[in-house]
Amino acid sequence: MKEAITIKEIARQLNISPSTVSRALQDSPRISQKTRDAVHALAGQLKYFPSTTARNLRIGKTGVLAMVLPEIRENFFSEVVNGVEELAFRHQYTVALYQSHDRYEREKQILAVLASNRVDGIMLSVAKESQEFQHIQDLIDRGIPVVLFDRIPPKIEAHQVGCDIEKGAYEATKWLARQGFRRIALLNGPHPLVASEDRYRGYITALLEDHLPVENALIKRVDLTTEDIKQKMTQLLTSAHRPDAVLAFNDYVALDAMQVCRKHGLRINEDISFVSFANLPLNTYLEHPPLASVEQHPYQIGLKAAEILLSITDPKIEGDTISFQQIMLEPELVIREK
Template identity: 45%
Template sequence: MSKQATIKEIAKKLGVSISTVSRALHDHPSIGLRTKMRVQEVAKELNYEPNQAAIQFKMGKTFTLGVILPELTENFFSQAISGIEDVAFENNYNVLFGQSHDDVEKEKQIVATFIKNRIDGLLVSLSKSTRNIEHFQKLANFNIPVVFFDRVPKEEDCYTVSCDLFKSSVKIVDFLWEQGHRHIALLKGPQTLTATNERMRGFMEGLSRKRAKTDPSLFSSSDLTKESSWGAMKDILSQKNRPTAVIAFNDYVALDAMQYVKRHTDLVINKDICFVSYSNLPMRTYLDTPPLVSIEQFPYEQGRKATEMLMAILNGEELENRQIVLDGELIALTEE
């Protein structure tokens, strides 16, 4: 393996100073065109490649962003990744990904690893077990800005990009009400997630606008696992006022709950009981009995806008708004 050429070797071959070669390679105005061309020709001849580590050290940047997600395999987050990578590429940044697998301890380990690797900024969608963000707040000590997206903390001073789940939940209640449903269940997610509380608030507001009483017996929670969603669905169906509609935390939870109904009851989905949810996963269109509607939360746009916000912070720009909230769109599957 041949040794990589250095600026010193280029300077020696041309009989000029190292500083002259360095300025020529960086197109400095003090260096004449002829000299620049000669330096570039010799650099090409010797297969010279700039030492990125040295350049980054001099600039005080690594041009690397860190990203922490619950699961890379989830369609929602894979779409968000595309938005993140597109903006990073446009700004000549590399991206390092880490999966928390919804475990706050794993999340903390990834943060520590990213600090050691000298990332310039961090993008995060919180794990379901994250109860506080102290491990992210410590990044300020290393001048590493953090932008949260989708699963965001409740703290108002954070930089965040999310979907308005409160208004989206009101839209869902309006839809179900128009369909004639009066007994509506809410299959919630983990209480640690701000998104769970926003869904709940929107659900309560939607019913309040209809002057309808809420039935706490029709509230149940899932930790987002299949077993937990099955247990929550079993609890909901055991109530005296059996619901005709269920609002599930997301499409994955809805699919697990629907599977429970198919395997353990005689109820016919979308006839005796229907489901609505959030995320609008593409696979919905391939199901025989999909959720009637799902809220589009625009994961690509969330990832893109979060990365644009992070780049603005890194570039020292003043941000008028620390929190960007996108309007969710209610998507219904219509029969062809």
């Protein structure tokens, strides 16, 4: 393989100093236009590419932003990544992706590796197993820029970007009530997730406002595995008072639960109806998708998270650097026709 062309080689051929070449490539006004033109022309001829590694070492940066998320295969998180990459690549940053697979110990290990290997900043959505968050606080205490997104742990002072889940659950439950449903069940997520508590509060508030029954038998928590979802949905269907509608933690939970309903001979959106979160694109291909789904704007969440992180790590990028920004996007209830 041919060796990469360096600034020193351009300097040697033009009989000028490497520092002059460097300034000319940056179009410094301290260098004459004639010399700048000559340097750019030779750099193009020799197919010279500047070393971002060398540049980053000079300014004490790595040019790498890390993302730690539960599962990249989930459409929501892949859309967040798209939003982050859009802004990061525009400013010539690399995005490194890490998956916790919803495991606490793996999340801790990843963050420890990132802390010791120097990245310019970290964007994190916590694992469902995580109930203790000192490992996140340790990063912040060390001065490592951290932006928490979507699954945001409680009592951590850090930059945060998410969607108003409580409001989304409230609006979804109110909509079901307006459609005439009276026994609305909740297939919620695991207890440690703040998002699960947000859904619960929005659901309960809407039921109380509409004078609908609040029954523990209609509220089930799932660990987000297919097996547990099917078990909890079966419990709902075999109870003395079967629900006529279900608010599900997300579209994936709704789809698994709908399978159980079909096996029990129920017609989706006729005998029992669903509303959920995430607004997955695949819903448009289903014959009987959930009646409505709460859009959480994952792409915009990614953009905002990257915007905050870049405003902290790169002084050339304009942005609001007020300590610990908390951005909460408005949810949108997307209603589908039967």
